Amino acid sequence: MHKKELFNNIDYAMIELKKISKKFNRQAVIKNLSFKLKRGEVLGFLGPNGAGKTTTLKMITGLVGADRGTIEIAGLDSRDLKSRQHLGYMPEDPYFYEYLNGREFLIFIAELQKLEKTKRRKEADRLLQLVGLGKEMRKPIRDYSKGMRQRLGIAQALVGNPEILLLDEPLDGLDPIGRQEVKEILLKEKKKGKTILISSHILADIEELADRIAIVNHGQIIAIDPIKKFINKKQSLEKTFVEIINRDDKK
Amino acid sequence: MSAIFSIAKNTFKETLRSRIFYAILALAVIALFGTTIFASLSLGQEAKIVTDFGLAGIYLFSIIISIFLGANLIYKEIEQRTIYIILSKAITKTEFIVGKFFGLSATLLVANLIMAAVYLPIVWYFSGSFSWIALLAIGMQFLETLIFIALATLFSTFTSPVAGSVYTLLVFVIGHSTGILPKYAEKTSPIIEKLYLAVYYIFPNLEKFNIRLEAANGLSVPPMLIFFAGAYGLIFIALFLMIAAVALTAQDL
Numbered sequence: 001m002h003k004k005e006l007f008n009n010i011d012y013a014m015i016e017l018k019k020i021s022k023k024f025n026r027q028a029v030i031k032n033l034s035f036k037l038k039r040g041e042v043l044g045f046l047g048p049n050g051a052g053k054t055t056t057l058k059m060i061t062g063l064v065g066a067d068r069g070t071i072e073i074a075g076l077d078s079r080d081l082k083s084r085q086h087l088g089y090m091p092e093d094p095y096f097y098e099y100l101n102g103r104e105f106l107i108f109i110a111e112l113q114k115l116e117k118t119k120r121r122k123e124a125d126r127l128l129q130l131v132g133l134g135k136e137m138r139k140p141i142r143d144y145s146k147g148m149r150q151r152l153g154i155a156q157a158l159v160g161n162p163e164i165l166l167l168d169e170p171l172d173g174l175d176p177i178g179r180q181e182v183k184e185i186l187l188k189e190k191k192k193g194k195t196i197l198i199s200s201h202i203l204a205d206i207e208e209l210a211d212r213i214a215i216v217n218h219g220q221i222i223a224i225d226p227i228k229k230f231i232n233k234k235q236s237l238e239k240t241f242v243e244i245i246n247r248d249d250k251k
Numbered sequence: 252m253s254a255i256f257s258i259a260k261n262t263f264k265e266t267l268r269s270r271i272f273y274a275i276l277a278l279a280v281i282a283l284f285g286t287t288i289f290a291s292l293s294l295g296q297e298a299k300i301v302t303d304f305g306l307a308g309i310y311l312f313s314i315i316i317s318i319f320l321g322a323n324l325i326y327k328e329i330e331q332r333t334i335y336i337i338l339s340k341a342i343t344k345t346e347f348i349v350g351k352f353f354g355l356s357a358t359l360l361v362a363n364l365i366m367a368a369v370y371l372p373i374v375w376y377f378s379g380s381f382s383w384i385a386l387l388a389i390g391m392q393f394l395e396t397l398i399f400i401a402l403a404t405l406f407s408t409f410t411s412p413v414a415g416s417v418y419t420l421l422v423f424v425i426g427h428s429t430g431i432l433p434k435y436a437e438k439t440s441p442i443i444e445k446l447y448l449a450v451y452y453i454f455p456n457l458e459k460f461n462i463r464l465e466a467a468n469g470l471s472v473p474p475m476l477i478f479f480a481g482a483y484g485l486i487f488i489a490l491f492l493m494i495a496a497v498a499l500t501a502q503d504l
Contacts, residue, residue, distance in 0.1 A: 024503070061339040064503040081341050089339035095332040097261070099268040111257040112340040156336060166339075 012039050013072065014086070014164050014195040015060060020069035022055060022219075029055055030219040033069075037195050039163075044210030044227070045199040048245055052219040053199040054092055057168050060197070061089045074163065085113065088162040092169045092199075094153035098142035102133050102152050105141060106159060113160035127155040132181055146173040154182060158189070165189060165196045171205050183208060203238045207231065215244055222248045254342040255350040262354020266320055267361070275319070276362055279312035283369045290377055298378035303467035305370045306388050309363065310463075313396040314423065316362055317355070321403025322415035324351050325499065334504060345496035348404060352492055355400050363393050387477070388466040394484045395460035399423070401491035408498040425450065426457035455487045 015037040022030040030052045037043050047053050058064040060071055062078055076083035096105055106124035115123060128137045131151035136144070144152065150173055157165055170186070171179050179202075186209055190196060200206050206213070207227065214224040223230075223244050230240045266272055286304040290297040325348070328334040338347060367389050374382045402422055406415035429451050436447035459480045462472050 058335075058504065061335075063335060063338055081343060084339065084341040087339065089336070091332065091335040091339075093332070094336060096336070097265060097333055099265055100261075108257060108261050109336070109340065112254060112337065112342055114253065114341065153336075 012075075013037065014039050014041075014074055015197060016072040017056070017060070018070045018072075020056070020059060020066045020071065022052075022059065022064065022067050028219055030059070030066075033216070033219065033221055035214055035221060035224055037164075037197060039195055040190075040193040041212065042190050042196040042198065042210045044206035044213045045197055045216065046203065046206065046213060046241060047199075047216035051216045053216055054168055055219075056216070057089070057091075057166050057197065057199060060166055061087060085160070086163050087166060088157035088159070088164065089166045090153040090157040090168060090170055092172070094149060094156075096141045096149065096152065099140065101138050101140050102128055102144070102148075102155075103137040105152065106155060109156045109159045115160055123159060127158055130158070130185060131155045147175060147178045150174055150178070151182065154185060163193075163195060165194055165198075167196065167198045169200055170198065171200055171202050179205065203236075203241060207237050213237070215241060217245055217248045254340075254346045255353065258337070258342070258347055258350025259353035259357065262324075262351050263357045266355060266358040269320070271319060272316065272358065272362070275312055275316050276365060279308060279362070279366050280369050282308045282312070283366060283373065287373060287377075298374065299467050301377045302374050302382060302385055303463060305374065306385065306392065306463045306466060309366045309370060309389060310392045310396075312366065313359060313363060313392060314399060316359055317396045317399040318403055318416050318419050320355055320358070321400045322407050322412040322419065324355060324404050325407040325495070326410070326412055326415065327407075329502075329504065338504065344499045348408070348492055348496045348499060352401060352404050352488075355404075356397055359396055359400065360393065363389060382466065382469075384462070384466045384469065384472065387472065388462045391460045391462050391477070391480060394481060395457055398455055398457070398484055398487050398491070401488040401495070405491045405495040405498065408495050408502070422454060423457070425454045427461075429454050429456045430458040455483070459483055 013036040017036075018034050020030055020033045021028065033052070033056065035043075045053050045056070055064055059066050060073065060078060062084065071078035073083035074086040076086075100108065103124050106127055107120050110120035110123050125134075125137070128134050131154055133148060133151055133155065136148060141149070141152070150170065154167070154170055157167065167186075171182055174182060183205060186196065186198070190209065196209070198206065198209060210227050212224065212226050213230050215222050227237070231237050283305055286301050286308065289304055290301045293300045328337070328351075334347075338344065367386065370389075371382065371386065374385050399419055403415055403419045406418050410418070432447045432451045436444040436451075439447065464470075465472050
């Protein structure tokens with residue numbers, strides 16, 4: 001099949017991790033981890049603290065190098081710089097240049113994403129409106145609240161309209177209204193056909209967003225299935241999650 | 252190239268909005284005006300004193316700016332985690348390092364231009380003519396401070412700003428002493444001689460950029476000396492930036 005046809009195929013793996021391993025100070029933090037994300041799919045990436053969620057996301061972005069295994073993004077090796085043009089990444093607790101204002105920061109990101117010069121300002125303004133920071137776009141980032149920083153984190157991930165979003169705890173620190181607004185943004189992106197890998201501790205929010213759930217513990221995926229398999233009338237996702245983790249810890 | 256330019260532009264913006272930069276620059280301007288006091292105390296040596304002290308002042312404040320801001324350059328990005336968002340985009344760690352270097356270099360260029368704009372008219376006033384050699388000396392000093400920025404950038408990829416500043420200052424001291432090492436080496440044992448020569452070749456000989464004496468005495472400088480010093484400086488800058496890029500690439504963030 002032609003590359004473009006493959007790319008548009010619904011079953012095409014936008015992210016594929018094959019037997020990834022990583023050690024920090026001789027301690028294995030990721031062990032032989034493999035999974036795929038199809039085009040347009042939203043995968044909730046769950047696990048207790050220190051399970052390896054953030055490290056996995058960082059490995060996909062190239063911030064952390066894998067000791068073994070391969071990572072493909074939109075059919076390209078993750079070490080290939082072109083693969084990152086398909087990615088929008090929001091790190092956990094995103095930090096920005098405090099001396100810039102929100103608009104300046106997004107224009108800077110648009111430059112790095114190699115957006116045409118004429119489109120950068122429009123894109124920054126559009127995204128700031130989208131995440132509800134339109135009125136604060138000229139305010140220095142140092143004066144932003146935690147919630148505003150989270151929104152700016154999402155906005156910068158969306159610069160250049162990447163097909164894949166990697167979001168590390170995007171709803172952390174937001175009040176209920178803020179969470180609802182951000183979820184709506186993410187649901188819109190999902191409707192547009194974006195492939196989203198989302199790590200979160202707030203399982204109720206993941207229930208609303210994800211198509212599939214992957215549970216990671218001690219650097220390994222211990223469960224990966226469609227969300228329906230984790231939820232039933234008697235049991236919430238949170239309860240199922242705790243049971244799976246406890247069962248794995250006892251092994 | 253566009254990524255390097257974007258990073259450089261942003262770094263330039265960052266340093267220009269830093270209060271430390273303006274504080275150091277204000278001190279430098281005051282010190283440059285202060286040289287006129289020394290000049291008035293000398294007898295018939297006003298132009299020489301102003302030229303010499305002024306150049307030394309510009310040099311000192313350029314070194315302070317390059318070490319203070321350079322030692323923080325990459326370290327701060329890693330510590331404050333701003334690097335995560337930047338390096339998740341289609342940009343290599345080498346482009347990031349080079350961009351940061353150019354950004355801070357541009358800031359230092361602005362600082363040198365401001366200091367030169369204060370200093371050269373003072374020299375003109377005391378000597379009665381425009382001193383091209385003093386301008387050239389500022390250019391050579393600027394080249395030397397670019398080496399310090401590259402070096403401080405390298406240290407900031409793997410160590411704290413305090414340690415990085417100390418290491419850079421050590422290189423400053425060694426770099427200004429290496430010129431005399433081959434002479435000493437001849438008088439010592441073969442092992443010490445090799446050690447001296449190793450230091451001589453590993454560390455940049457910073458005296459190659461020092462034409463302050465010529466400027467103060469109104470002597471000419473051979474163009475070839477300027478050319479070779481320029482090439483020599485660029486080689487060390489490229490080398491330090493390459494090592495910095497390797498050091499950052501080897502790191503998990």
